[in-house]
Amino acid sequence: MAYSFPDEVLEHVFSFIQSDKDRNAVSLVCKSWYEIERWCRRKVFIGNCYAVSPRMVIRRFPEVRSIKLKGKPHFADFNLVPDGWGGYVLPWIAEMAGAYPWLEEIRLKRMVVTDESLELIAKSFKNFKVLVLFSCEGFSTDGLAAIAASCKNLRELDLRESEVDDLSGHWLAHFPETCTSLVSLNISCLRSDEVSFSALERLVGRCPNLRSLRLNRAVTLDKIANILRRAPQLVDFGTGYYAAELQPDVFSNLAGAFSSCKELKSLSGFWDVVPAYLPALYSICPRLTSLNLSYATIQSPDLIKLVSHCPRLQRLLVLDYVEDSGLEELASSCKDLQELRVFPSDPFGAEPNVSLTEQGLVAVSLGCPKLRSVLYFCRRMSNAALVTIAQNRPNLTRFRLCIIEPKTPDYLTLEPLDVGFGAIVEHCKDLSRLSLSGLLTDHVFEYIGTYGKKLEMLSVAFAGDSDLGLHHVLSGCESLRKLEIRDCPFGDKALLANAAKLETMRSLWMSSCAVSFGACKLLGQKMPKLNVEVIDETEPPDSRPESCPVDKLYIYRSVAGPRFDMPPFVWTMDEAVRILH
Amino acid sequence: MENDLNLKATELRLGLPGSDEPERQMIPRPNKRTLSDIVSEGSRSTTEEDHQDTAPPAKLQIVGWPPVRSYRKNCLQGKKDEVEGGTGMYVKVSVDGAPYLRKIDLKVYRSYPQLLLALENMFKLTIGAYSEREGYNGSDYAPTYEDRDGDWMLVGDVPWEMFISSCKRLRIMKGSEARGLGCV
Numbered sequence: 020m021a022y023s024f025p026d027e028v029l030e031h032v033f034s035f036i037q038s039d040k041d042r043n044a045v046s047l048v049c050k051s052w053y054e055i056e057r058w059c060r061r062k063v064f065i066g067n068c069y070a071v072s073p074r075m076v077i078r079r080f081p082e083v084r085s086i087k088l089k090g091k092p093h094f095a096d097f098n099l100v101p102d103g104w105g106g107y108v109l110p111w112i113a114e115m116a117g118a119y120p121w122l123e124e125i126r127l128k129r130m131v132v133t134d135e136s137l138e139l140i141a142k143s144f145k146n147f148k149v150l151v152l153f154s155c156e157g158f159s160t161d162g163l164a165a166i167a168a169s170c171k172n173l174r175e176l177d178l179r180e181s182e183v184d185d186l187s188g189h190w191l192a193h194f195p196e197t198c199t200s201l202v203s204l205n206i207s208c209l210r211s212d213e214v215s216f217s218a219l220e221r222l223v224g225r226c227p228n229l230r231s232l233r234l235n236r237a238v239t240l241d242k243i244a245n246i247l248r249r250a251p252q253l254v255d256f257g258t259g260y261y262a263a264e265l266q267p268d269v270f271s272n273l274a275g276a277f278s279s280c281k282e283l284k285s286l287s288g289f290w291d292v293v294p295a296y297l298p299a300l301y302s303i304c305p306r307l308t309s310l311n312l313s314y315a316t317i318q319s320p321d322l323i324k325l326v327s328h329c330p331r332l333q334r335l336l337v338l339d340y341v342e343d344s345g346l347e348e349l350a351s352s353c354k355d356l357q358e359l360r361v362f363p364s365d366p367f368g369a370e371p372n373v374s375l376t377e378q379g380l381v382a383v384s385l386g387c388p389k390l391r392s393v394l395y396f397c398r399r400m401s402n403a404a405l406v407t408i409a410q411n412r413p414n415l416t417r418f419r420l421c422i423i424e425p426k427t428p429d430y431l432t433l434e435p436l437d438v439g440f441g442a443i444v445e446h447c448k449d450l451s452r453l454s455l456s457g458l459l460t461d462h463v464f465e466y467i468g469t470y471g472k473k474l475e476m477l478s479v480a481f482a483g484d485s486d487l488g489l490h491h492v493l494s495g496c497e498s499l500r501k502l503e504i505r506d507c508p509f510g511d512k513a514l515l516a517n518a519a520k521l522e523t524m525r526s527l528w529m530s531s532c533a534v535s536f537g538a539c540k541l542l543g544q545k546m547p548k549l550n551v552e553v554i555d556e557t558e559p560p561d562s563r564p565e566s567c568p569v570d571k572l573y574i575y576r577s578v579a580g581p582r583f584d585m586p587p588f589v590w591t592m593d594e595a596v597r598i599l600h
Numbered sequence: 601m602e603n604d605l606n607l608k609a610t611e612l613r614l615g616l617p618g619s620d621e622p623e624r625q626m627i628p629r630p631n632k633r634t635l636s637d638i639v640s641e642g643s644r645s646t647t648e649e650d651h652q653d654t655a656p657p658a659k660l661q662i663v664g665w666p667p668v669r670s671y672r673k674n675c676l677q678g679k680k681d682e683v684e685g686g687t688g689m690y691v692k693v694s695v696d697g698a699p700y701l702r703k704i705d706l707k708v709y710r711s712y713p714q715l716l717l718a719l720e721n722m723f724k725l726t727i728g729a730y731s732e733r734e735g736y737n738g739s740d741y742a743p744t745y746e747d748r749d750g751d752w753m754l755v756g757d758v759p760w761e762m763f764i765s766s767c768k769r770l771r772i773m774k775g776s777e778a779r780g781l782g783c784v
Contacts, residue, residue: 097664102692103700180671208671290675314675364676366666396666423666454667480665505664586700 023051030059039064058082065089066500066525068106068130069550072579073114084123085149086115090130092528092573093478094503096154099530099571101556103586106130108155109139110584116143124149131155137162141169148200149175159184160209167193177205179233188213188237194222203231207257207288212237224249230282233257236290241269244276251279258288261315265295278302287311287336294321304328308355311336313362319345327352333389334358339375339396346379350386359383360394363423377404384408392417399430400457405439409446418443419454425481425506428458435459441466444474451498454478464488468495476501486513493517503528510568511538522548526575530554534572537565542574543592550577551592552585560590693770695723695741706764712756719743719772727772730756740775 024032033056036042046056062085063076076083090106108130115122122144132155140147147170152158160183166176167190192215194201201222206214214237223229229250238246238259247253263269273296277283283303292315307329312322313336322337322345332353339361341349349356361379365372377400384390390412400422409415429436436457444450444467451473455463459482467474468491475498483489490513492502502524510533521527521542536553539560543551553560554571581593689706702722709715716727728739735754736742743755747766755763755770 094664096669097667098670098690099664102703180669182671313672316676362672363666363668366668366673366676367661396668421666425662425665478667480667506662 026051026055029055033059037062061085062124063087067575067577068108068111069579069582070525070575070577073111075579077114077118081118083119084121085126086111086122086124087126087128088130089128092503092526093129093501094505094528094530095129099505101554101586101588104554104589105582105584105586107584108132109136112136112139112143120144121146123147126151126153127155128153129155131157132162133157134159134162134165138165141165144170146172148172151175151177151179152181153177154180156182160186160188160190164190164193167191167198168195171195171198172200173198174200174228175203176201177203178208179205181208183209185209185211185213188215189218191215191222192218194218196221196225198222199225199227201226202228203255204229205231205233205257207233207235209235209237214238216242220245220249226250227252229253231255231285233287234259236260239263240273240293240296244269244272247276247280252282253280254282255285255309256280256283256287257311258286258290260291261289261296262291262293263296265293270296270299274299274302283307285309285334289315291315292317294318297321297325300325301328305330307332309334313338313360316340316364323348329353331355336360336362338362338364339373340364341379342374343376343379343382344374346375347382347386350382354387355389356383356387357389358392359387359390361396362394363396363421366396366423371398377401380404381407381411384411389414391415394419394421394454396421396423398423399427400436400439401429401431402434402436402439402442403429403431405436406442409439409442413446413448415443415447416449417452418447418450419452419478420456421454422456425456426458427456435462437462437466441470444470449473452476455482456480460484461488461491464491468492471496471499473498475499477503479504479507481506483507483509486510489513490516493520499523500525502526504530504532506531508533511535514538515541518542518546518549521574522546522576524576526573528571528573530571532572533568535566536560536563536569539569539572539592540565540594544594547593548576548578550575550581553590553592554588555590556588689764691745691767691769693719693722693772695725695772696774698723704770706767711760712763716743716755719770723772725772732757736775738775742773742775743770744773745770 029052033045036045042056042060046053057079058081060080061083063080063083064087065071065076066089068088068090088108088111091100091104094100095104106129108127116139120143123146125140126149132152137158140150150166166173188211214235216238223232223246230253232246232250232253232255234246234257236259240260240263243258247256277299280303284306286300286307286309289312294317304325305328308331310329310332316338318340319342322341326332326335326345326349330352333355334357335349335353337360341361361375375397377397380393380395380397381404384407391414393415400420428434429439437460440455440459440463444453450471453467453471453474455478461484464483467477474496477492477496477499486509488507489509492499493513494517509529514534515538539551539553542549552573553569554573555569560569581591585591690703691706692701692703694701704718704722706715709718712730720727725741726739727741727743728736730736744752745755745763745767746769747753748768752771
């Protein structure tokens with residue numbers, strides 16, 4: 020105590036500590052450090068908006084400038100979470116409007132954002148700079164107009180993958196002529212064919228710091244050159260439509276515009292591509308580190324040609340039209356590749372429409388020594404291939420494999436893929452995210468529990484034989500934060516035996532499994548720090564015997580207690596609230 | 601509790617429809633077809649046993665699988681110009697006075713009466729009978745939809761197939777507001 024520094028000195032030291040984990044550690048040292056730290060924390064990340072209430076956050080951290088919130092569970096991306104489930108941001112905005120007048124940044128993921136929320140943001144925060152709405156929904160271009168009009172120092176407006184009610188393209192014109200501060204604008208998700216192009220051009224032209232611009236499909240190929248010439252300083256660009264009849268003057272204009280962008284490192288967009296226009300990119304390809312062609316229905320030969328011009332590529336997103344041959348080319352050309360995502364062009368077709376197999380992934384694992392992150396959709400896999408991949412690439416940190424047909428076995432031996440995935444978790448010691456698919460027994464979970472010590476997120480579907488599988492994961496994976504399971508025969512035993520584990524995780528999702536309503540109630544009773552929520556759209560779970568399995572179950576730790584915005588099809592297992600419901 | 605787990609009900613099997621299916625109901629799938637539909641499409645006549653040995657010609661769709669986000673599916677869908685099959689046709693349904701919206705898959709229904717019944721069940725309200733002259737006059741609620749042109753139309757005026765292909769979203773209006781919609 021005799022040696023403690025003045026608060027200002029400590030505060031200055033703490034200002035160099037940015038990571039949440041470190042800040043949390045600092046706050047645990049002693050009471051005075053806790054106090055000093057909480058007054059100077061400027062950024063808060065809340066991984067589950069229901070884990071804590073806005074008031075609690077505001078009470079502890081009174082001087083926040085930047086907040087990041089996540090709402091719905093990940094499986095909401097695949098329509099497993101019914102509309103109206105929750106994740107509303109309005110209560111947060113309403114509280115912060117009063118408490119954080121100097122709030123600068125709001126980043127949201129999978130939340131319901133209404134026009135009212137956007138209008139409130141526009142009105143309440145005088146120094147507002149950054150709005151990122153990642154996979155959000157519930158708002159329209161009217162709300163965007165409010166943001167554009169009021170936020171004088173807006174730096175970032177990023178609507179990536181959000182669902183926007185596109186009422187009118189004119190919202191862009193609401194950016195005042197005095198707005199010159201934009202650094203990043205992502206409107207790629209806007210679906211209408213209307214965009215006020217002249218307003219866009221003028222906006223781009225007057226923002227000299229614009230580094231990232233992602234257009235939507237409304238912007239046709241011939242207009243791209245105009246935009247690029249006004250923003251040659253761009254580092255990241257998302258095209259609109261990249262298709263038009265081949266015209267030499269349009270082509271050369273486009274090629275010229277691209278070549279004038281000396282800083283351009285990242286490209287995306289490419290809705291509807293005419294391959295003949297791809298060579299317009301050749302001048303920038305040598306500098307490209309990130310390329311998203313996952314909407315481009317271009318065939319392997321064209322993809323190969325393009326990719327072979329990009330030796331510095333670190334990140335590639337592509338459709339399975341790339342085929343094994345394309346991936347082999349990638350493996351030989353792109354030695355810096357760190358992340359690969361291959362999406363299915365025909366996810367619901369019964370038969371494969373392209374020649375993409377496990378071979379492509381094996382080739383990339385062999386040829387790309389820096390590969391860390393994989394998302395791969397394919398139709399067949401073998402244990403041998405997975406073992407090879409694991410041995411080639413022990414530095415993998417994210418491995419998500421989706422074999423399209425559920426319960427597909429090793430195509431060579433017809434055995435389950437336990438050994439293959441086992442090799443992945445065994446060799447890839449830093450693996451933090453894993454998604455399983457194919458035919459899998461409880462054995463794979465034994466491997467995962469034994470070796471997956473750094474695993475933070477696990478996604479499981481149509482796998483396992485019994486509760487033992489779930490037990491292995493819950494008892495073995497020390498770093499587990501998020502577990503999402505669908506259509507697996509996991510029931511009450513493993514869940515109840517590992518109830519305490521659930522408090523160490525952010526959340527657990529189980530749908531179409533075998534967890535009984537009785538077990539849910541028991542869990543809710545015994546674990547007050549968990550919110551146990553049952554989702555059932557057909558009828559109340561207590562209209563059936565307690566032994567009946569629940570349809571969907573979402574369990575998450577919370578210090579805020581049960582939430583009060585549950586729709587009728589969500590039941591909380593919190594005794595007190597349930598009785599009132 | 602353990603003895604009553606009723607594992608059979610949750611046993612996951614990928615058998616053909618009608619072949620000792622688990623009782624637990626899955627969310628309606630857009631490509632539901634009866635066995636006779638599947639058999640009649642095949643070029644050879646086969647028995648049920650034959651079908652169980654070969655790969656099924658029609659893919660039963662499972663909600664949320666494969667895990668592809670809807671905007672990706674929509675992109676590809678549009679390009680392939682597919683008329684049937686695919687992801688189902690989910691449209692938003694709002695009801696005046698309700699705090700949240702629902703979504704339904706229009707492809708599950710074959711006719712207006714089926715759709716209206718489903719809406720009545722989902723929202724616990726009565727829509728009543730449609731008449732060409734009066735619309736839904738006399739009912740508490742009237743179903744309307746937004747078509748491709750952005751106009752709000754009364755459900756029931758056009759043939760079902762035309763409705764399915766042009767409906768973007770549904771709104772169930774309170775009868776008092778809807779009065780007059782049916783009278784031309």
